[in-house]
């Protein structure tokens with residue numbers, strides 16, 4: 001058994017403290033020590049739009065509430081998130097006699113009491129495929145979520161993504177989600193970012209002027225790439241952010257325009273023509289040909305910037321590390337096994353953001369249930385069979401262990417609960433700040 005205790009160099013760690021976001025000093029660039037957002041490949045976003053177009057084409061030409069094309073869109077997005085390691089939930093509701101669906105995806109880790117959420121409505125109108133309205137927002141946040149997974153990003157706040165049903169019928173899905181969110185859960189939502197139409201063919205660059213910190217985060221991003229922005233003035237209530245704002249949650253978002261006509265002053269500012277921002281708004285011509293790639297790319301990158309900035313991050317945890325790198329085989333569909341570390345010399349209780357490093361090699365992460373067991377026996381579930389056939393669990397979880405005495409024997413408990421596919425614990429690490 002290889003145990004080690006390391007005192008990493010105590011590098012200064014900085015975390016962006018935005019408070020509750022609302023009313024906080026406007027956020028500026030990512031804080032020193034934070035990881036910068038990756039570029040979002042617009043080709044990937046466009047591929048998602050091509051896939052959504054194919055879904056509409058195969059289902060009567062639309063992805064509207066209550067139509068087969070909408071459920072197929074939900075299944076498409078969910079499958080990609082499950083494979084990437086998200087914990088997904090499909091929420092059902094009924095409207096106009098038809099079943100509607102919201103898709104919620106949580107990125108494991110982060111402070112569960114501080115949630116940053118991004119959302120887009122996934123439904124189209126019944127008259128067309130809805131590629132700009134709102135495949136564009138849905139595809140951009142999907143690719144951002146996949147970029148979070150690819151990079152193994154572990155923000156200090158908890159990240160959540162949502163795809164809403166029946167927005168076109170009156171923000172029905174997002175209202176249902178918020179109305180069914182307990183007050184205590186609403187209080188944890190420190191910001192909701194909405195993206196509805198972000199690839200309009202004759203684009204403007206509009207920023208919602210709701211929460212100052214969120215607004216500044218977006219405006220700073222666009223200023224940094226030399227793109228002027230305007231405040232979105234089509235009025236509140238025009239998309240799903242209204243459902244969150246109505247219960248006091250800080251909101252923000254981006255928009256490239258719908259049926260309104262671009263003024264000559266805006267043409268001078270952004271180029272394009274003095275015609276509608278999107279002449280195919282709510283029409284059958286809202287197809288993959290109805291997208292401005294530059295606007296889609298810029299807005300996708302702005303979304304990633306905001307997610308990384310507002311979810312905050314600190315430099316990788318430093319401090320005292322307790323690690324066990326002995327391999328422990330996990331019997332296929334069998335009893336749980338444990339890897340232990342003995343923590344000593346740490347005064348008081350464990351931190352509210354205890355970094356739990358898990359390294360499990362296994363060809364089918366959906367077979368696994370993984371828990372952290374504190375010295376007094378308290379169980380903190382880290383992974384509960386999500387991820388399907390994806391390989392391995394190799395990530396750092398942030399656990400609020402502040403009610404636990406730090407010193408003692410901590411265990412990583414792993415159990416394979418489905419037959420076929422077998423793996424082993426390769427390492428288990430606790431980092432105390």
Ligand code: DTR
Pocket residue numbers: 133134167168196197232234235238239255258
């Ligand atoms: N209601 C949205 C389109 C829309 C119109 N104005 C705004 C302002 C901000 C966001 C979205 C919109 C729809 O048709 O889905």
Ligand code: CA
Pocket residue numbers: 039040041042297298300301
């Ligand atoms: Ca990009």
Ligand code: ZN
Pocket residue numbers: 125133168282
């Ligand atoms: Zn619409």
Ligand code: ZN
Pocket residue numbers: 121133134167196197239
């Ligand atoms: Zn829309």
